[in-house]
Amino acid sequence: MSREEGDAAKTDPTSWSEWPGLISRGFVMGSADIIPGVSGGTMALILGIYSRLIHAIRSVDLSFFRCLLRLRWREALAGVHWRFLVLLVGGILLAVVFFTRVVPLQIYMHTHPELIYGLFFGLILGSIFILVKALEHFGWAHALLLAAGALAGWWTVTLVPAATPETPLFVFLSGSVAICAMVLPGISGSYLLLILGKYDYILSQLALLGGSATVEGLLALLPFFGGAAVGLALFTRLLSWLLDRHYGPTLAVLIGFLVGSLYMIWPWQQREYREFTRVEAVVEVGSDRAGDLRDRQEDPDLPEFERLGEVLNPDVQGAPRQVEILRVQKKLVRSTPELPAPREQPGESAAGAAGAAAGLLMVVALERMQRRMGGDGRNE
Numbered sequence: 001m002s003r004e005e006g007d008a009a010k011t012d013p014t015s016w017s018e019w020p021g022l023i024s025r026g027f028v029m030g031s032a033d034i035i036p037g038v039s040g041g042t043m044a045l046i047l048g049i050y051s052r053l054i055h056a057i058r059s060v061d062l063s064f065f066r067c068l069l070r071l072r073w074r075e076a077l078a079g080v081h082w083r084f085l086v087l088l089v090g091g092i093l094l095a096v097v098f099f100t101r102v103v104p105l106q107i108y109m110h111t112h113p114e115l116i117y118g119l120f121f122g123l124i125l126g127s128i129f130i131l132v133k134a135l136e137h138f139g140w141a142h143a144l145l146l147a148a149g150a151l152a153g154w155w156t157v158t159l160v161p162a163a164t165p166e167t168p169l170f171v172f173l174s175g176s177v178a179i180c181a182m183v184l185p186g187i188s189g190s191y192l193l194l195i196l197g198k199y200d201y202i203l204s205q206l207a208l209l210g211g212s213a214t215v216e217g218l219l220a221l222l223p224f225f226g227g228a229a230v231g232l233a234l235f236t237r238l239l240s241w242l243l244d245r246h247y248g249p250t251l252a253v254l255i256g257f258l259v260g261s262l263y264m265i266w267p268w269q270q271r272e273y274r275e276f277t278r279v280e281a282v283v284e285v286g287s288d289r290a291g292d293l294r295d296r297q298e299d300p301d302l303p304e305f306e307r308l309g310e311v312l313n314p315d316v317q318g319a320p321r322q323v324e325i326l327r328v329q330k331k332l333v334r335s336t337p338e339l340p341a342p343r344e345q346p347g348e349s350a351a352g353a354a355g356a357a358a359g360l361l362m363v364v365a366l367e368r369m370q371r372r373m374g375g376d377g378r379n380e
Contacts, residue, residue: 014081014083014084014087015083016083018087019087022049022084022087022088022091023087023088023090023091023094024091025043025044025047025049025088026087026088026089026090026091026093026094026095027091027094027098028043028047028091028095029043029044029088029092029095030092030094030095030096030099031095031098031099032120040092040182041053041182041183041184042185042258042261043123044185045127045131045185045254045258046123046124046127046131046185046363049088050185050254051240051243052081052084053084054183054236054239054243055081055240056081056084056085056088057085057183057236058233058236058237058240059079059081060080060085061079061233063079064076064080107302107303109303110301110302110303111301111302112351113267113269114267114268114348114352114355115267115351115352115354115355116355117265117266117269117352117355118267118351118352118353118354118356118358118359119355119356119358119359119362120355120359121262121265121267121355121356121359122356122357122358122359122360122362122363123359123360123362123363124258124261124262124265124359125356125359125360126359126360126362126363126364127258128255128258128259130363130367131255132146132255135248135251135252136248137248141249142248142249142252145249145252145253145256146252146253146255146256146259147256148253148256149252149253149254149255149256149257149260150256150257150259150260151260152256152260153258153259153260153261154260154263155260156181156192156195156260157260157261157263157264158263158264159195164196164197166201169223170198171198171201171223171224171227172224172226172227172230173227174193174196174198174202174224175223175224175225175226175231176227176228176230176231177192177196177231178190178192178193178196178198178228178231179227179228179229179231179232179235180231180232180235183236183239184254184257185254185257185258190331198224199276199331202221202224203276203278203329204276204278205217205220205221205224206221208220263335263337266335267340267351267352267353267355267356268337268338268339268340268348269335269337269338270338271334271336272332272334272335272336273330273331273332273333274333275328275329275330275331276328276331277326277327277328277329278326278327279309279324279325279326279327280325280326280327281324282322282323282324282325283322283323283325284320284321284322285311285322285323286320286321289325290308290323290325293306293307293308293325294308302330303329303330304327304330305328306325306327306328307325307326307328308324308325308326309323309325309326310323310324311323312324340352340353
C-alpha cells in the first residue's frame with residue numbers, strides 16, 4: 001500500500017480498467033465481513049487499498065448531497081470517487097450473496113470453526129509481516145506505536161458485553177462507534193455492538209421492517225443510522241488526515257490492531273455463544289410447519305434455526321390452538337484461546353493448521369499480485 005497524496009481526496013484516480021482487481025478485493029472484503037472478529041478494514045489494509053478506501057468514503061461529503069438535491073448529477077459525481085466505490089461495493093455484494101446463498105460461510109464458521117478461523121489467522125499473520133516490512137525506517141517509535149495498537153486491539157476484542165440503555169442518544173453513539181470499528185482493521189463492528197449491548201436490539205428492529213411494525217422499526221433505527229453516518233464522516237476524515245501527514249506512525253498503529261485481533265482469530269478456542277430469539281410466525285399447533293419442527297432434531301452447531309415456542313391459547317375451547325415459531329440466531333460473545341490437542345481432537349487440530357497454511361499461501365499470492373499491479377494495488 002503506498003502513501004496517498006493530498007489531492008487523492010479531491011479527484012477519483014480510478015479507471016474502469018481496474019475492475020478485475022477492485023471487484024476481487026471487494027469480494028475478499030465482503031467475505032471477511034461475514035466472519036465475527038474480522039472486519040472489511042482488515043482486508044482492505046492487507047490488500048493495499050486501505051488509504052484509497054478512506055479517501056473514497058471521505059469524498060462523499062455535504063457538497064455531494066447538496067448537488068444531488070439540486071439535481072446537478074454531473075457536478076455531484078465530479079468530486080466523488082464513485083468508480084472506486086461502485087467496483088469495490090459490487091465485489092462486496094457479490095461475496096455476501098455467494099457466501100450466504102451458494103457457499104454458506106456462516107454455517108461453516110459454526111460447524112468447522114477451526115478451518116475457517118485458521119484461514120483468516122493465516123491471512124492476518126502473514127500480512128502483518130509484509131506490512132511491517134513495507135514500513136520505511138522502522139524504529140523504536142514505530143515499535144511502541146505498534147505495541148500500543150496491539151494492546152488497544154486486544155483490550156477491545158476481550159471486553160465483556162454489557163447491559164446498556166436503549167435511549168435514542170445511546171443508540172446514536174452505538175452507531176457511531178460500530179461504524180468506526182468497521183473501518184478500523186482488526187476490530188469487528190458487530191462485536192462492538194455486542195459489547196455495547198445493542199446487537200440484539202438492532203437485529204430485533206431490523207426484523208420489524210417489511211411487516212406491520214415497519215414504521216416502528218424505522219423510527220427506532222433512525223438514531224443508529226444517523227450515528228453511523230456522522231461517525232463515518234468524521235472518522236474517515238481523521239484517518240485520511242493522519243495517513244496523509246503521519247503515514248508511518250498511523251500504519252504502525254493499524255498493524256498493531258491486526259496483532260491484537262489475532263487473539264480472537266486464533267483457530268483453537270473455547271467459544272461461547274448467545275442466542276437471540278424473535279417470533280417469526282404464529283401457526284396452528286397441528287399444521288405441517290409445526291409438525292416438522294416438532295419432529296426435527298435441533299442442530300446446536302447451526303448459526304440460525306427455528307424452534308417451537310409457547311402455545312398462545314392453551315385454555316381456549318373450540319378454537320384451533322396457535323403456537324409461536326421462533327427464529328433463533330447464535331452470536332459469538334466470548335472466545336478463550338487454547339492450545340490444539342491433536343491426540344484428543346486430531347481432526348480439529350489438523351483443520352486449523354490447514355486453514356492457517358492456506359491463509360499464508362494466499363498472502364504470498366496477494367503480495368505477488370500487488371507487485372505486478374503496483375504498490376497500492378492499482379495499475380499504473
